[in-house]
Amino acid sequence: MKTAIKLVLIYLAMQILGGLAVGPFAMIYAHIKYGSIERANDFVLAPALLAGFVFMVIYLWWQGYLTGDKQLYSPVSATYLFWSAIMGISMIFMIDFLMSHLTFLPNFLSDTFDVLQSGWLGILCVGILGPILEELLFRGAITKVLLKKYSPVVAILISGLLFGIFHMNPAQIVGATLIGFVLAWIYYKTHSLIPCILIHIMNNCLSVYLSLKFPDVDYTSDLIGEPAYTISLVLSVLLFMLSWRMMNTYKLSNTTTKV
Template sequence: MKTIIKLVLIYIGFQFLGGLLALPVMFFLDKTYMLAFALILASLMMIWYLFKKDYIRINEYTWSIRSVSALSWMVAYGLGAYFLATWLNEQVDLPNVMEDQFMDLSFNPLGVLGIVVLGPVAEELLFRGAILGFLLKKLSWRNAVLTSALIFGIIHMNPAQILYAFLLGMALGRIYYKTGSLLICMIIHVMLNGISTALTICYPDAQSLGEMSGVAPEGWFLLVGALLLIGGSYYLNRMRELPFWKDPVLAEETASVESINEESKE
């Protein structure tokens, strides 16, 4: 667990360092630009560090969408998790100590870049690629996904985001375990943050998905979310297990044997 603690501390450290480096921006622009620059710098530093230290697992699946069908079902699964996680979060109604900052960043071009693109990319590389990738070598996949999701939720530190981030972390963790694709996780994370940001811009005074659409969330949103989750889960359960998590060397040997067997059949 030392590796995970180290990565979490480095992530927090980059958040503070990004804030310090962005402080001079306040002398030329406003506070919102400073927050945006801090988020962008912290994300870029985290991405750089993970690649420099070889924490990211690179194989044939990492940057693949597997197939159009797989990507479509995973997007549906992610949307289902988003609807249900948002609804549950609204029921708990924990204090949102970062609401003003998120609102300001949502109306700032650089803020949108940080929230919608760079932030999700850095988080997927860290929480799925590095942390979950490490845990999958040590624990059962269920415990690994649960542990990484708990870390993902707690690290947000904003009470209003913890449950939401935990539930999405569970969904994204399962997707990464089954597909081995960080690219799919990034696409879904970017999409969901983009939806949240777009809704904030279009409906700044709304307090729930129901208010934004005029539909009670416990009605259509729960039904649609459940159907998408069920469909995505069914597809995930049918996917072939990847042999790569426990032993990369064995994985290469397995892939070679499978390739030889396929050639001999031809």
């Protein structure tokens, strides 16, 4: 548990370090382009986020969390990836339904995401690079450590809770926790990050696409309307149950995780 919390705190520290590393260059660029450093914040966010990602990957690699485990990057069957995608899509839809009933939760990072999604580097960080790093950290390092100390159920619950709390944004914590449980369970079943990364990238990219394509729409129900939304929700629940069953019973050569 201490190691898991330590890794989360180190990641936050790496993000601060990324901001410190990129900040001076952003101020220089802003001064050259606008004659003032007041607009440096317009340029610093995405590069700082990317720098923080790089620093954290280097740290995880240097500390041996990402090396010495061949199963961590092992491929799974196309069938398993298919059901992973089905589970991911259905989970995304169900979380959207839940969050549409939790509208009282504030979104402290709304403006931050708007800035990130205004440029290609920010979109790349949110949609692809961020999910990859978070899977390396939360499943490849944190969940793996927890599984060595706790039972699978306890390890999955702690991992999901840490993943949710890590987002530190009330509007994200509930959804991140729920999908964190699922991703931790998939890692436990396969000991591979590949299906976890697939679901995470799919979730973030879909969120970015909908945010850019339909900026005035907050939830899927507002986008597709009734009765299509209710039918889609019921279908999502059924598909989630089916995909869970298929993924839980499917035999893989790399499903053994030592605990």
